[in-house]
Each structure stands twice: as C-alpha cells, then as structure tokens.
Amino acid sequence: MAKTITIAPVSRLEGHAKVTINLDDAGNVKDTYVNVVELRGFEKFCIGRPVEELPRIVTSICGVCPWSHHLASAKANDAVFGVKPPPAGEKLRRLCNAAAYCEEHILHFYVLAGADFVMGPDADPAVRNVLGIIGANPEVGRRVVRNRYLAARILNIVSGKSIHPVTAVPGGFSKPLTEAERVAALALGTEVLEFAKWTMAWAKENVFPKYLDVVKMLGVITTGFLGTVDANGALNLYDGKLRLMKPDGTFVDLDAANYVDYIGEKVLPWTYLKFPYAKSWGEGFSIDVDSPKGIYRTNTLARINVADKMATPLAQKEFEEFRQAFGRPTQLTLLYNWARLIELLYNAEHLVELLNDPEITSKDIRVPVTLRAARGVGCVEAPRGTLIHDYETDAQGLITNVNLIVGTTHNNGPINMSVNQAARALIKDGKYDQGILNRVEMAIRAYDPCLSCATHRLDGKLAVKIDIRGADGELVGVLAN
C-alpha cells in the first residue's frame, strides 16, 4: 500500500519547512519534497523606501548573517549611485565580513552540524546534540563561546555593533578605525586564528575520518556549482567574478550584475521558495536526481570547488589536501562541513592580514553620492551561498524594484535532490526506522540552510516527527525523536 512519510517540525509558528516522502506500493521511495512554508516579503515592503535605508533594513532578513545582507545592500547602493568606495572603506567592509564569517562558521560546525559527527549519526538523540558535545568535550564548548565572542568583539570595535550593523554606507564605511582599535582587534583576531587552526586539526583527527563512509554515500548528487573568485581565481567572499561551473568542471566567469543572463528562477506550487537554475546551460530545469537539469549548488563546498586556489597560506595548504583527496569538483554533500572549516581558516587569516595592513586605519573611507534613477546589483558570498541584492530606484532614490537571491535559495533544488537521494538509499521495501530521520536531516543540514529544518535537537525531546499515512490519508504510525 502506498504511504506518505512527512518529516515536519512540530509547528507553533509558521511551520517553516517540512519533508514529505511518498512511497509506492512496494514501499520504495516514489518522490520527495522539501516544502518551505514561510513567507517574509522583503521584496515587497522595501518598495518606496529610500535606497540608502536598505543596508539597515535588510539586516533584519536574518539575525544570523546580518553582515552579509548589510554588505550586499551597501554594494548594491554603490552601484545605484555609481561610486566605488576608497580602498580603506572597502577593506573595513572586508574586515567585518571576515569576522562575521568566523563567528558564523564556528557556530555551524560546532552547534548545528557538529553533533552529527562528534556524537555520530547513530548516537541516542538525547546526546546527539550540542549538549552532548559539551558533555563529551566540556573544554570545546568553552572555547567555542570564547572565540565567537572574540569575533563579535572585533565587529564591535570596528563597527560599533556586531548585529544589525549600520556602518557600511553608500560609497564606503562610516567610521574609520583608530590605531588603538586596530591593535585591540588584532590581538583578538590572532586568537581566533589560533582557534581556527586548532579546529581544523581537531576535526581532521577526531571527526572527519570516522565518518568518511557516510560522507561518501549520504545525499550525494551531481550538480554544477556557483561561487565568487578574484582576478587570480582565488576564493573571494566579498567581491570578484561569479564563477558558474558545470558538473563536468568546465566554467564561465560572469559579472554579478549580469546574473539574469545566466540564472533563471523557477516557481513550483508546493513551496514558497523559488528555484534558481542555470538557464545559460540551455537544458531547462529539473530536480530529478537521475537527470537533473540546470541545477547548481552554492555555499562552502561550491566555493571550494570553483576556486583555483585560496588567497592565504594556511587555507591554501588545507585546500590542496582537500582537492587531492576528493578531486574537482567533488559532489560529496557532507564535505560542505569540511569545506566550511577551510573557509574558517581563510577568514581568520584574512582578518589578521587586514588588521596588519597599514591602510586599514586611513580616514579616507567614503566618497559622496548623488541621487539618481538607476539599477544596482550588489553581490557577496554569504556563509550559506551567493547573495545577490538587485535594486532599482527612481530619480529621488526611492526603491521601485527589489530582487533578492539568497544563498539558501540557490540550494533549494539541490537540497530537494539530496533528500531524495538519502531517502531512496535508506528506505527499501517499506522498511524505515528512527535512523533515517537523522540521516535525512543530515543531508539537509550539510547545506546549512537558513530554514527551520536546519535545526538540531538539544535535549532529545520531540523535535521532528515522521507521520506515516496510508493511501487513504489515515495516520497509521508516528516516528518521533
């Protein structure tokens, strides 16, 4: 008898996201859907606002990565006004981006995804969570708290506040860095770099080797990739050319302002989240795991795949080791977590590098701007993927059109495909158990999506459940953590 399995967060708010797995009469996976059921509406209510207000408004899109939206919006403003920030203004933006990345990547590795690996995917749900990590490694928890705090402190020093930032402005940055502030921030950044080095070494010794078998099978799909590189082909998280790579590793570099020539957006009726796809490949759109069309991925693994190299020495060493081990491009979804740690190291190195740059304390950080009717595209690499802010204004500088493509949106198709792959690999002849729940979740979590389904249990209480329904819709069973 055909069944439907729904993996759904128990919702008291909007519901956010759920996973639906439909089984055929033989009990094998027929199809799967990751439904995103929340709607924010920023693209609508920004209409009519002065464009210079948007860098402060869009920080509320996400409380986790407000800096990415802040900087993408500031860059879109630069483009609307037709200006380029002075070098020091741009370096201060890069500095904040690097510090925010450090805070964010530490969080994801240790708190969101880490438990799957540190405790193991088969561990009791009661301990397979961040509290379990603390219990097993109490000093790790303290170091995580301290180093996230240090990264936030750097943002406080440089910009006055770490969340809801306001200091990136059209034409540059609003606050110069004093020498005393530079010295203070450098001391903190140096410690964050040491922690990034320690984390990579610890993970390579204690975490990744234990689960390479899982890494090689779970959520593995074949897609292209999108990321940003500088003029030398090195990964760049603030600026550069977008590099769109096909599954066979061939790629084109494009100006982010021309993204509409390369990226289309598909709307499907069962989710609010759009499906960007590579329309420039001319093959259309399909999230069929066996025959995907136009599907590319963003976020850490994508960036490491498209980059020719890293711009800092320690990250470059790790990059070379990673590429030698897994090739280019690698399609192993759970390697997002490993790639994330290479980026953590890069950001910590870049942070220290910028704080040692004599130009960082220059007071020439902003150029004046003049209102005009224009279109401007700002693009940065957010922790969760390529982030595009596309604005149009009238002659008074009021917003007439906004299009936002955020990192998670790019990965909508791939997340659906990875869930399908994981479910098909794990559910055979109608047999499934508690273990599939976490493995399906792991496939989603690797992308670090900014959805509630990225979440992780803390105490083993009811967090997600699988409703098993017969073909007539009757509830015939429930699996829950």
Add this chain to the structure above:
Amino acid sequence: MTDEIGQPPWAAARLLILGCGNPLLGDDGFGPAVARHIDEHLGTPAGVVVLDAGTAVRKVLLDLLLGDRPERVVIVDVIDRGRPPGEVFEVPLDELSHLRSDDFSTHLGPVSNLLFDLRDGRGIDVRILACQVAGTTDVLGEPMSETMRAAIPIAAAAALRLVR
C-alpha cells in the same frame, strides 16, 4: 572585554538578569529599560551581571548552553496575559509552550526552547519576570506607554530580589 577565565561576562556570571525587547517598538522596550534602570539607579550586586539583551537574547542563551553554567537566569520581558497593563509578575517556565517549531535554530528557533534547554539540559534555574503589556505597535520609534514606564522601577526591584 573578557573576564580572567576567558569567557564573555554573561557566560561567566553566576547570576544573570537579561532585559529583553526592542527599544524602538514602544512597550516592547520594557526589558532593556529595566536593565538600564538597575544599572543607573540601583546598582548591580556583586556576582550579578545585568545585560540589556535587546533583540539578541538568543545569542546570549546559546553561550549559556555552551559555556560555564550560571546558577540562575532572570528573563525580563513583556507578555500579554490579559492582566492589568503594567502589572509585574513571575511566569513559571512550564507555562510557556512546549511545542517546538524547530527545536534548535539560530535562524528561527523560539527563545522559549532555549530556556527549557537551559533548565532541563544544564540545570540552570530559569525565572521569567514579565510585565503585562499595555499596547503593541509596529511603528518604529514609538515611545513606551506611561503605564509601562511606571512599572520599570517595580520590575527592577523584583528582578534584583530574584537574584538575592
């Protein structure tokens, strides 16, 4: 600034008062106003950290989960329970919803989930000091109502009693 054992002050505190809310949204700014009142008018007792957590209390609670374990955390916030506006009262944690929309997410996870985790997962005494909200607004910059302003010193004194 870090303390001598290397943790942020709130993560190293034994007793913690967190004023929660958005000062730009009228009565919602009550919690931060209480934190400021303690700081400016009453003084912070030894061993206690009082923090204006604003709208970022989730980050603070996350640190409490990971780092050193405080003995007691007092959350100061507004609530709508149909009581007389401005009334200050304690809300038992178990009266908050146990339903978990997404259990644990720094993106969208309800703070109430983290409070349960602090209590049940780490053994922290979590107390919630609430003030019945007089009104709500979605207009940025709206001032706090006079009723709520009058309750600020009452809540400040009550919060300090909870950490003695």
